[in-house]
Amino acid sequence: MTMHTDKLVKFVKDWMLPLAIVLGVSSYLIFHFCHALHPIGETCRKIASNSQTFLIGVMIFLQMVKMSPREMRFHRWHIGPLLLQTVSFLVLALIAVYTPKGTGRILLECAMLCLICPTASAAGVITDKLGGSLPGNMSYLVMINTIVTFLIPAVVPVIHPSDMPFWTIVSVIAVRIFPMLLLPCFIAWIIRYMFPRLQAWLLRYAHWSFYFWGISLTLAMILATRSLVWSGLSFWALVLIGVVSLACCALQFAFGRLNGRRFGKKDMITSGQALGQKNTGFLIWLGYNYMTPVTSIAGGLYAIWQNIFNSWELYCKRREDAAAK
DSSP states (O other): OHHHHHHHHHHHHHTHHHHHHHHHHHHHHHHHHOGGGHHHHHHHHHHHHHHHHHHHHHHHHHHHTTOOGGGOOOOGGGHHHHHHHHHHHHHHHHHHHTSOSSHHHHHHHHHHHHHHOOBOTTHHHHHHHHTOOHHHHHHHHHHHHHHHHHHHHHHHHHHSOOSSOHHHHHHHHHHHHHHHHHHHHHHHHHHHHHOHHHHHHHHTTGGGHHHHHHHHHHHHHHHHHHHHHTSOOOHHHHHHHHHHHHHHHHHHHHHHHHHHHTTOHHHHHHHHHHHHSBOHHHHHHHHHHHSOGGGGHHHHHHHHHHHHHHHHHHHHHHHHHHHHO
């Protein structure tokens, strides 16, 4: 019995991301197309929507328990991804201003969102699993979220004029980003310096962040699938948005890895994850509330592409580790 249980645990650990993707997508489709299960499906949607913040907070907390604040610092590889995200966003915004409303404008806005979207708060889970630098990833996470908080309110009203003042938009975005990001950090560091025995106990369970990531991903896939099903877009419009989001995903993972390769393998992994793995929940919220609403679909599709790529990376890492034994 123990041997079979160990095999099952190993299988789940090795294939966590593909299993989460398939489970999330299939769960929503079953609830959607089976009318008798609609009430259960709606309950699952509410749970998926309301639990994301808590799960992300737990993941960040479990990561930060392992880190010292002194490890959070600027690295040279941060420059390339920061420039790519900000410059590409500004250039596409300039083009979008002079592009008539229609499919072309929507695709430009989708690309803008996919490129400027900040790093996923749980990106450190995969970064750590792949052998990257958790402090380097978290440092970039704080920097890009700070830039996004001020850059988006400055640029988006030029494309979509709004009566909402600049500082109001800044506060709305900041309230959505920073409590989830900073509060777990402060709690983890208070425990580190004031309750070392508690920290030592928590370190034994720090690897659980990967399982929380799997649960969070399953719920994210439920929401992403729902947004696709209810989008009302034509098949070809969805295909075009899918192509744009896939191209942005591939570009950022590739540029991130190429950028970090100059500084060593660990920075290559960290840079790729920091730039390529996005906070797609924020992307969907931003698209729906401040851009053309259908652009939020790009967030759901990007979530699928990035997690397929992460699954492939984890598979390659397992093969590499097995070959090294």
